[in-house]
Amino acid sequence: MPSVSQTIRLKILFFGRLKEIVGHAEESLEFPDAATIEQLFDHFAARSPELARFRPSLVASCNQEFAAWNTPLHSGDEVAFLPPVSGG
Amino acid sequence: MSTPVHGDLYKLVRDPIDLVALARHVRAPEDGALVTFDGFVRNQSHNRPTLYLDYEAYESMALAKMREIGAQLHEKYRIHRVAIVHRLGHLEIGETSVFIAVSAPHRAAAFDACRFAIDTLKRTVPIWKKEYFEDGAVWADGELPPAPAATSRAKPAS
Numbered sequence: 001m002p003s004v005s006q007t008i009r010l011k012i013l014f015f016g017r018l019k020e021i022v023g024h025a026e027e028s029l030e031f032p033d034a035a036t037i038e039q040l041f042d043h044f045a046a047r048s049p050e051l052a053r054f055r056p057s058l059v060a061s062c063n064q065e066f067a068a069w070n071t072p073l074h075s076g077d078e079v080a081f082l083p084p085v086s087g088g
Numbered sequence: 089m090s091t092p093v094h095g096d097l098y099k100l101v102r103d104p105i106d107l108v109a110l111a112r113h114v115r116a117p118e119d120g121a122l123v124t125f126d127g128f129v130r131n132q133s134h135n136r137p138t139l140y141l142d143y144e145a146y147e148s149m150a151l152a153k154m155r156e157i158g159a160q161l162h163e164k165y166r167i168h169r170v171a172i173v174h175r176l177g178h179l180e181i182g183e184t185s186v187f188i189a190v191s192a193p194h195r196a197a198a199f200d201a202c203r204f205a206i207d208t209l210k211r212t213v214p215i216w217k218k219e220y221f222e223d224g225a226v227w228a229d230g231e232l233p234p235a236p237a238a239t240s241r242a243k244p245a246s
Contacts, residue, residue: 013146015144015146015214015216016144016216016218016227017227059232059233060235061146061149061214064146064148064149064152065149065152066233066234066235066236067235067236067239068235068236068237068238068239070238070239080146080149080214082146082214082233083216083227083230084229084230084231084232084233085210085211085212085213085214085215085216085230085231085232085233086210086215086216086217086227086228086229086230086231087143087145087150087174087185087186087209087210087213087214087215087216087217088127088174088185088186088206088209088210088215
């Protein structure tokens with residue numbers, strides 16, 4: 001984890017089965033500055049262990065754009081963990 | 089990235105989709121072809137009778153991705169107008185979940201663009217469906233959208 005003690009405020013969204021596991025669609029969280037999306041996911045997986053097994057079948061988004069797991073986060077970012085999409 | 093094109097229409101709706109109105113919206117005197125795709129709820133999934141479906145979306149991102157598809161269509165094909173509408177919430181068997189209409193001066197571009205639009209929507213637009221059966225419900229098997237493998241993101245502070 002980064003050595004800076006600053007924190008950032010993030011909005012995290014859950015959809016589909018992830019929403020059912022976590023129990024809600026959205027939350028707001030203080031998190032260490034410059035943490036990555038992967039570290040954010042690990043935070044939730046530690047809290048809801050069932051999430052971890054879905055990790056290989058998820059993609060992440062940051063501010064409504066698909067994002068790599070190593071994307072560093074900034075205050076105000078909206079992050080979502082997206083299960084395989086099944087629209088249509 | 090998606091430049092708005094006059095007359096295109098991208099929507100998420102909760103009420104039944106009016107196919108005729110959308111087809112009429114996309115059709116124009118300078119066109120000679122209109123191709124539509126009507127995706128509707130099948131009465132079974134893997135040979136299990138389906139009762140109904142429930143759709144949900146990451147709405148702001150889904151709309152952005154639908155507009156991106158439209159922008160790609162205009163870049164790739166000689167088409168005129170595009171309408172892409174997806175319905176959310178509870179859908180009964182036979183109800184339209186997604187409707188795509190593409191008009192063009194000539195048919196080949198309209199066919200190709202419409203096919204590209206539904207194929208891309210199914211891979212990249214964050215919408216999910218839950219299938220309800222007599223004995224329970226499951227989230228439908230979906231497709232994993234292509235996402236960047238790694239980034240060296242350097243975003244200006246906002």
